[in-house]
Amino acid sequence: MKTNLILLKSFSLIRHRYNMDPTSMKNLIKICIPPLDKSSHKGQAGRIGVIGGSLEYTGAPYFAGISSLKVGADLAHIFCSSVASAVIKSYSPELIVHPLLDKQDAVEEILPWFDRLHSIVIGPGLGRDWQTFDIIAKLIEVIKQKKIPIIIDADGLFLITEKPNLIKDFDSPVILTPNKIEFERLSNKIDVQTMGKNVTILKKGPNDELISPFPEFTWSLETGGSGRRCGGQGDLLSGTIATFMHWTLANIDKIKIPDISNNKMLAASLSCYAACILVRKCNEKAFKLKGRSMLATDMIEFIHDAFEELYDQ
Template identity: 30%
Template structure:
């Protein structure tokens, strides 16, 4: 697990490290500059020449101080360096003033405007994580000029103009090839569009106190490969019942594929037994595609009710919604399950579309409920426009979870998961997963993890992460343009097998 602090959390970690641990800010600045220098040197003779011509653009805060310290280090190792100091702020930090005196004493050229020369590297040291207002005036002009220049572009800690908390662009933003960020990654560097502006992000340790990080415990976090150790363990002394019974209520008269993807994903995640409840017209398709699954079908509302009753009495976890449609049978199934089931529920796709017409229904649940809306479904559930959801995706996710006492898996290019407190931000996956059926696969993975023993909240977070890793493997095999949902399903066992081989 890795933390993803917002603006205030990161500034508090920095403050406590300096004030309470006694680590001088100037020392942190020096280590920041050394870390950028090392990243530059590691790229020489590949993307950069052995001797570089570098332009470092700074403003009068500590971010600019990092840039000035870097200028000194580059000059001392024989690289050509120029500094452009915008000087648009009425007050500068003490550390910046200290570094500026050193740079001038060393004879490094400092100007107040960008020359028309060509540079191998352009470094952005203008604004850092503290930026809250839109970039305008001289700063906007300079950043746009930097973006239009040829050369390899590096951002110090965060591209100037990116909101460290939301990832939104504040007016305009520096567009980096590489961002060297310090201590911890930042929310704004993983959320869109901030991550697009950041390019490759490298996190470097510069000496922030681990104790302060743990004490503050930022609200948002992500998973890495070590978190696959959270997968439920299997036992030699077991049978299919040991790994749970998952009910998948999915598919409709004109849609069978969603049920297939969800059920197979649950099996591929490790579920012992999956039972599919679907329209009778899907019997042949599902029987052929997933012969391992048990089937129960319906053709009218009375039979649909019997299916719902059977699922509630039989299953350890129930998934409702993929390809279900909005028929009378679908509504009968959903209402019964929500009102009567005490086991965990996963509500996806058409289940959410039905609920959007009667949100009070969602408040009637008796067991733990996980909802998995994409942006369109979330918009229907909240009456918030999609662009506004994207700008505040973490807040929308958290607020909905809190209001309805559910686990909210809000799907986007950076899917987030919350139950109203902390919030998980997913960083696995790729744009090849923007394909029909991928959401059905995710619902099946989450359901499968609950069946095999994960708590619903852990299953939601780990399920999103595994789903993304499976998508990454599928992209490696098939390419992002050509991959389909079936490729993601087939890649799930490879992700889990990798865990088994590493014995995490």
């Protein structure tokens, strides 16, 4: 209850100081969306990485990768275990799949690809094997050095709960996307005020709530969506955030708001808001058609319609 009160007060503050009501936030997001003209080259609209995918869980990294592409990124790379690779490839030829996560020299083989990526999602379908977690921990250190924005979800959050110092003092944005139960675990280990200036928590639920060390960037969102809570929606959200994260960071200088002290956290806040309203809109549209039968795959088909309705493009 205390967290909710802080969020509501902070949301009122940002609206009062910067006129950051939902319409204004959407207008700021529009500024950051790259135009579909002939001036850009392949990769410029986003090269997204997803680290996840194991024997049991192959759908999650697919959902994260394909949603990043459907929103508008140009390329999506999936770094998974070798046993998951062929299955993930079979879902879509659009994904670039690297079966490297369980290799003996996994870090050395994955590391060169990071120089090409604009943002990275860690966790979808990762599993909880501690040998894999050791590799992920080393990769996070590399990501920290290279100052790449990261979104951490699912089993990636379990690792952060066990080793919270992995995300401490990042120079690039770190976005954690826990559900209610994951948030309860995290809140016992992590305080955004002490983890560094660039850690944002997006708490998913009936109300999506953004928690930030900068109160002017927090908000709460309850519009859209439905009562259908099928698996895979969080993966769609993380991939969508990754694309918007690249767009907002690349164009943040176009946004002119007085007295903003941290453009990276503004970009993180806008990215999460953009992704939340889009995924909720997809859920709403798919539910009207499918009802109780709605699946995450049904939501993917509505990404274009939802995007066009929200952003007029």
